[in-house]
Amino acid sequence: MLSRRLRSPAAWSETVDWFAILTAASLPWSTSLAAIFNTLMLLCMLPFLDVRAFLQFLKRPICIAPIALVLLALVGTLWSDASWGARFYAVNPTVKLLVLPVLLYHFERSSRGRWVFVAFLVSCALLSVMSWLVAFYPDLSIKSDRVERGIFVKNYIDQSQEFTLCAVGLAYPIVMLLREKRYRLAGLLTALALSFFVNMVFVIVSRTALVTIPVMFGVFALLHLRWRSIAIISAALLVGAALAWQVSPQLRRTADTFASDYTRYVEKGEPTSMGLRIEFWRKSIGFFAEAPIKGHGTGSTRGLFEKVATPADQHRASSEVIGNPHNQTLNVAVQWGVIGVVVLYAIWILHLLLFRGDGLANYVGLLVVVQNVFTSLFNSHLFDFHEGWMYVIGVGVAGGMVIRAQQAETKMGEAGS
Template identity: 60%
Template sequence: MTAADRLRNTMSSCGSMVSWLSARHDPAARMRNVDLIAVLVAVLLPWSTSGVGIGMVLWLAALATTLELRPFLHSLKRPICVLPIALVALAAMGTLWSDAPWSARTYALSPATKLLVLPFLFYHFERSTRGMWVFIAFLASCTLLTVASWIVAFDPSLSLKAPGEPTGHGIFVKNYIAQSQEFVLCAVVLAFPIITLLRDGKVRQALLLALVAANFVVNMVFVVVSRTALVTLPVMLAVFAMAHLKWRTNVMLLVVAAVFGALAWTVSPQLQATTDKFARDYRVYKEFNQPTSIGLRLEFWEKSLRFFAEAPVIGHGTGSTRGLFEAAATGPAILAQGQVIGNPHNQTLNVAVQWGTVGVVILYAMWLSHFSLFRGEGLAAWIGLMVVLQNMFSSLFNSHLFDFHEGWMYVLGVGIAGGMVLRARSGDAESSGTTRP
């Protein structure tokens, strides 16, 4: 290397350092960095658990360089921020009256703490103009995951699941419940821009998005789908139809959906097996006391209601669930009545057992406050509405708000879409000459 080359390299390095230092003092660059980390987290969410955790820590650190304390504290007064904070605070206080070991109390508190990120997301994406970047990144990542799912469906040995862990049919990473949640959300959310593009006469763009949405649906029909997704998908589509389509169109789509559903069930062995498993699991549980999926849920729910009745106001405390199930277990562990669990597979009962009626009231007030935030027009409002709706209905069969993957889907979806909606409303208020409430 000549002296001239070394000089050019040194100058280039100095230039890069100067650019980095200037970015540290450039508010626009700092905001962009926060947005890009959020995009990275969205890309990682369908694939990695540890990546999301590390990414969110980096996101909060980057956000701290842009945070203006007084406006942020003022934003915390809104119910959409107060209620998730209140639920986490109740969970923290619940450790004081729990009889569980402290390790169990802190372990049970951890899943709720992700809700504390919501106020930061609302605050940042009310200022940022790049919220849609995050959703596009998530859609692209989920689309890539369908490709991996199709590949693994034909060759299960290519799955990245840990050795000895059941890979399932068409599961590349994580599990079929998380994958189904992602695919359902993407497919339903795409319905809004597809209809909008068709109304604007942009048929090619609408067909392209329709193909992407169809890819998610076909994968669930022929590869793998969770029973929770089978329940939530029709509900979400019904809400879309009632909100955005005329009644005649709804009738026509209902007929088409019925025909398509019957045809899909006829030609898809995977879908037949999933739906047939409902009745089979219930029969095996009732007749032979075997721990099937549906049977265990019924067993967990019945016992949880009894635990709730024993402490209806403030519950048994954080982390108490497993100990209660251990005390209530009867018979050997291979039978349904002998099963012990720390999660009753229902978000309401999960909260009710630990924090009683107080916790349930805060939980539903939070859900409803977030639901009401997304009343209105626009893609961001539609995304947020579907995220809340999916979480509420899927939480009838799982504790999805506290589960890692589905919980972060809720926090990121509601936080980013909520910030975008708040920004749009602020702009409308300023253009009309009114002040924001």
């Protein structure tokens, strides 16, 4: 029985599916487990990989763009002034993009893409429960520091990204179920979506999530709702937001930090969260202007910040040194100039265009890209481990499902004619 499965391409393909599912399920909890399952997934693809078909698939623009960014990072090591260790360390965040074409290729052929989405959703739902437990019983957290309330693993930014994607991602199936008059299941999913929002309102939420949630809901509404429904739901959301503002001190404190952080930075130069971002962006634009075409090279960012830091006053934002300017575009622009920015935006645009149709896969894929684009205004989320893998898995699985559906429609059209 075992030897038969080892010789079966279908069995190996099923194993790849399961490791993809386990990768998605483990991502909210553990970077190590996600990396292990992802490696096993890639290894299980090798025995029966159709190399010719795979290489042909890689010629598609949706595959060429992410591969081009990795190659640019490698080539960019040649003109960087950083140490070789720093150069190759800076290449590492881009390597995950090589998995994206692999997932697109596999899930074009697999029918289990939805299982990956369900695994991630269930895992995040369990994490939400754990977040509430940690909020009331902080000793349950496995983090050494207990500064972030309600965080069992990782940090509040990663958790907010997950909960936001799940909550807004459930909007599409809820609407579809309501149109089919399947009210019980729609009610269950609505309760699950609300549970994510309630957690963010009363436990902890990142400011990036507060900014991107309205954008993501706006994309959903414009694509999938009628104008009357948009008006009704918008009014309900405004009422809900006003109510949440009144009853949640945590939400008010998070929102208030926008103004207080900016004021303290402008008036006193304090290294507040927002003040540091403004300082990083201002300096990064200057670095980009010095080498606008090909940038300063891979891994050069920290050295550039060190040169312009003001160590005389260590308590001011201007003294901070960092290797990540907390903006994806500037992160790329400083290292690889306009060439890198063109490649980065090609990735986002090509993947947005991939998800132009209807259906769950198109909606999930579009939402993943939109979330990454807008959160990357405040962070380098395509290069960050957690958010970067959310993008790779989400676009890879959803994109493969979309390509599979397009091919099925083409075959049906050819058969009908």
